[in-house]
Amino acid sequence: xxxxxxxxxxxxxxxxxxxxxxxxxxxxxxxxxxxxxxxxxxxxxxxxxxxxxxxxxxxxxxxxxxxxxxxxxxxxxxxxxxxxxxxxxxxxxxxxxxxxxxxxxxxxxxxxxxxxxxxxxxxxxxxxxxxxxxxxxxxxxxxxxxxxxxxxxxxxxxxxxxxxxxxxxxxxxxxxxxxxxxxxxxxxxxxxxxxxxxxxxxxxxxxxxxxxxxxxxxxxxxxxxxxxxxxxxxxxxxxxxxxxxxxxxxxxxxxxxxxxxxxxxxxxxxxxxxxxxxxxxxxxxxxxxxxxxxxx
Amino acid sequence: xxxxxxxxxxxxxxxxxxxxxxxxxxxxxxxxxxxxxxxxxxxxxxxxxxxxxxxxxxxxxxxxxxxxxxxxxxxxxxxxxxxxxxxxxxxxxxxxxxxxxxxxxxxxxxxxxxxxxxx
Amino acid sequence: xxxxxxxxxxxxxxxxxxxxxxxxxxxxxxxxxxxxxxxxxxxxxxxxxxxxxxxxxxxxxxxxxxxxxxxxxxxxxxxxxxxxxxxxxxxxxxxxxxxxxxxxxxxxxxxxxxxxxxxxxxxxxxxxxxxxxxxxxxxxxxxxxxxxxxxxxxxxxxxxxxxxxxxxxxxxxxxxxxxxxxxxxxxxxxxxxxxxxxxxxxxxxxxxxxxxxxxxxxxxxxxxxxxxxxxxxxxxxxxxxxxxxxxxxxxxxxxxxxxxxxxxxxxxxxxxxxxxxxxxxxxx
Numbered sequence: 001x002x003x004x005x006x007x008x009x010x011x012x013x014x015x016x017x018x019x020x021x022x023x024x025x026x027x028x029x030x031x032x033x034x035x036x037x038x039x040x041x042x043x044x045x046x047x048x049x050x051x052x053x054x055x056x057x058x059x060x061x062x063x064x065x066x067x068x069x070x071x072x073x074x075x076x077x078x079x080x081x082x083x084x085x086x087x088x089x090x091x092x093x094x095x096x097x098x099x100x101x102x103x104x105x106x107x108x109x110x111x112x113x114x115x116x117x118x119x120x121x122x123x124x125x126x127x128x129x130x131x132x133x134x135x136x137x138x139x140x141x142x143x144x145x146x147x148x149x150x151x152x153x154x155x156x157x158x159x160x161x162x163x164x165x166x167x168x169x170x171x172x173x174x175x176x177x178x179x180x181x182x183x184x185x186x187x188x189x190x191x192x193x194x195x196x197x198x199x200x201x202x203x204x205x206x207x208x209x210x211x212x213x214x215x216x217x218x219x220x221x222x223x224x225x226x227x228x229x230x231x232x233x234x235x236x237x238x239x240x241x242x243x244x245x246x247x248x249x250x251x252x253x254x255x256x257x258x259x260x261x262x263x264x265x266x267x268x269x270x271x272x273x274x275x276x277x278x279x280x281x282x283x284x285x286x287x288x289x290x291x292x293x294x295x296x
Numbered sequence: 297x298x299x300x301x302x303x304x305x306x307x308x309x310x311x312x313x314x315x316x317x318x319x320x321x322x323x324x325x326x327x328x329x330x331x332x333x334x335x336x337x338x339x340x341x342x343x344x345x346x347x348x349x350x351x352x353x354x355x356x357x358x359x360x361x362x363x364x365x366x367x368x369x370x371x372x373x374x375x376x377x378x379x380x381x382x383x384x385x386x387x388x389x390x391x392x393x394x395x396x397x398x399x400x401x402x403x404x405x406x407x408x409x410x411x412x413x414x415x
Numbered sequence: 416x417x418x419x420x421x422x423x424x425x426x427x428x429x430x431x432x433x434x435x436x437x438x439x440x441x442x443x444x445x446x447x448x449x450x451x452x453x454x455x456x457x458x459x460x461x462x463x464x465x466x467x468x469x470x471x472x473x474x475x476x477x478x479x480x481x482x483x484x485x486x487x488x489x490x491x492x493x494x495x496x497x498x499x500x501x502x503x504x505x506x507x508x509x510x511x512x513x514x515x516x517x518x519x520x521x522x523x524x525x526x527x528x529x530x531x532x533x534x535x536x537x538x539x540x541x542x543x544x545x546x547x548x549x550x551x552x553x554x555x556x557x558x559x560x561x562x563x564x565x566x567x568x569x570x571x572x573x574x575x576x577x578x579x580x581x582x583x584x585x586x587x588x589x590x591x592x593x594x595x596x597x598x599x600x601x602x603x604x605x606x607x608x609x610x611x612x613x614x615x616x617x618x619x620x621x622x623x624x625x626x627x628x629x630x631x632x633x634x635x636x637x638x639x640x641x642x643x644x645x646x647x648x649x650x651x652x653x654x655x656x657x658x659x660x661x662x663x664x665x666x667x668x669x670x671x672x673x674x675x676x677x678x679x680x681x682x683x684x685x686x687x688x689x690x691x692x693x694x695x696x697x698x699x
Contacts, residue, residue, distance in 0.1 A: 012433005040588030106520030180459035346502025
């Protein structure tokens with residue numbers, strides 16, 4: 001089984017549009033599994049649908065909780081917490097208390113409370129969804145509002161998707177990854193065999209490309225690069241192409257700016273479903289990616 | 297000799313799990329009697345991070361003479377190097393077959409971190 | 416005696432990436448045409464500096480206290496590994512630390528019975544400060560491979576100067592990084608686009624702001640590329656739409672070269688200066 005993760009560094013480059021289109025094209029000649037690992041802003045379901053999907057609760061990191069009745073107000077937890085998550089007693093709370101927003105789940109306070117009145121409680125922090133869509137089985141999630149911890153949720157979604165692939169002998173998993181370079185991206189990349197970076201020919205696109213490419217290299221994944229909206233700055237597109245040659249990444253190709261990307265989305269369609277000419281262009285990019293990144 | 301094998305199931309005839317940190321079970325096998333104990337590795341498998349590191353801790357606690365798995369990631373490899381417990385690579389076989397192959401000296405010793413390198 | 420003014424912290428945020436959040440933050444700061452602090456808290460992908468000719472005058476590492484094992488004093492008891500919830504420390508012959516997994520909670524050194532674990536400051540990122548015309552600019556970089564953005568974000572936030580107005584470029588999304596930033600702000604301007612993706616993510620961002628009790632307003636970028644659902648959402652939730660920017664290819668091309676909108680076209684200077692007044696008023 002192979003895992004392809006599609007990322008971008010910078011947001012808004014068209015990553016999800018490409019992920020959905022590539023999922024459709026790949027599904028024409030094989031069974032695939034799709035994962036939306038961009039759980040902070042999960043969007044794949046807008047195009048692929050989520051009706052009838054079965055959901056299971058997601059438990060984030062355990063969070064500390066102080067039982068106020070038995071707290072002796074010694075303040076040791078307040079001193080030990082490195083995340084400023086313990087609040088001193090005030091007019092609302094007569095004992096020390098923990099802000100679940102700031103608690104990192106390290107359990108230092110739990111382990112050191114002299115009267116053992118701090119416990120660590122599991123906490124539901126979102127939902128994991130699993131179901132079928134028109135291109136194959138589809139795993140996605142919804143992070144609870146202001147829950148943080150999206151890295152763990154990404155790890156859980158990826159584990160479920162990989163589990164299904166192994167169970168059913170599905171050979172290809174396509175994951176739509178999160179933006180940035182932190183925890184969530186790391187979780188979406190950690191078991192990827194290859195990575196496609198969808199970038200754009202802008203100063204920010206290039207800046208973020210270099211950072212995210214360095215991250216992908218840490219995981220030993222083969223990297224391919226696509227430039228979306230390439231005609232907005234042909235010169236920078238050329239620079240990215242040369243950058244690929246020098247950095248060992250595969251330059252898969254480019255796509256011009258096209259309003260049809262938005263128009264397709266408005267109809268909840270992939271660009272391949274919306275426009276035959278975009279289908280042709282996307283298929284050519286996919287064929288090159290699949291060949292160069294050993295996904296055939 | 298005592299050998300720990302990463303396994304997809306709780307008995308010797310289960311397929312060997314090529315994933316180390318994300319293995320479903322750890323089987324601790326006495327190679328003389330072929331008696332074994334299965335350890336459920338799901339807590340390590342589900343860890344958000346450092347599954348290889350925490351699995352290594354579980355493996356060490358069993359005090360084996362050798363470990364058989366698919367490959368080791370960089371962190372797990374560093375830990376196993378430090379312990380001095382040799383690790384061996386096997387693929388596409390059952391746990392029983394893997395132990396047999398080790399006894400017949402047919403397995404390759406893992407001498408670099410290959411968990412993330414697929415090419 | 417006159418109370419010293421404490422300017423409100425205004426975050427420019429977005430659910431979805433690439434909606435124009437950085438463009439809005441930079442151009443608001445430039446169009447305000449007064450002394451002002453611009454903080455780029457998107458430390459995973461800090462981009463504001465690409466549009467500003469900033470003279471950097473300081474770089475400061477962001478360090479966290481992480482464990483170092485004195486192997487001669489380690490008795491391999493394993494209590495540190497048991498205490499660590501992040502699997503960042505393991506006891507083989509002696510304890511070994513994996514820094515990229517370590518959250519710097521201090522638990523291992525506290526629990527070690529032989530005091531074999533000391534702590535040393537290790538760099539996880541950095542912040543920079545500089546001057547660009549009337550602007551004081553600060554941004555932060557999370558080192559690539561480091562998982563935890565919040566300490567770097569907090570370090571950027573330390574450059575907030577209450578006597579000056581401040582514009583904060585927030586990280587996208589609704590995860591740890593966005594929460595860390597928005598939670599420390601007084602007002603959030605959500606930049607979105609009127610597409611189904613934009614709508615979906617805007618809804619999550621507005622819910623986040625509501626839960627953090629931070630008042631918000633919405634700016635619709637590329638307002639002619641999409642439909643009316645975003646506006647419907649805003650009116651249903653009682654959130655004000657403070658402006659709309661139609662798609663402009665010239666602007667997109669200027670952006671690609673790192674030229675801010677207010678310099679590409681005078682009409683944007685006017686637009687952002689009006690917007691600046693509006694959100695300053697709203698955030699009071």
